[in-house]
Amino acid sequence: MVSRSALGWGVAFVVLVALAIPWFLWNDASMVAGLPVWVWWHVGWMVVTAAAFAAFARRDWGTFAGVAK
Template identity: 55%
Template sequence: MAERTGTLWWSLVALTLSALAIPWFLWGSDTVVAGLPVWLWWHVGWMLLTSFVFYVFTSHAWGIGVERGGIDG
């Protein structure tokens, strides 16, 4: 049961990050912050968040939904 919950949780996280990858709500925005368009800052922040989430995933849940906990060989 715990593996299934973990699989569902990480699936939800992956779908959320995928949905946030393209800033639809910033299309057509001409706002500039520190000399760069705000949509570019969105991508910088998104990449930092995605890198951190992937680090946590690989540290704690690598193989979830793939490995069955059996003996290799």
């Protein structure tokens, strides 16, 4: 039986992996503040990832590696 939080985090992790490279910006050469726009995406996405990891660690750390308490 997969719990709802496991399912939710599973989906969240897949999204974090899938969009670490912004495929929708493929071939996009626009520049923002002197840098390619996808560099800014990267910076933002890493912040989002860190926040998600921190929330997971705080609330649902045992979910997958499975420590029954």
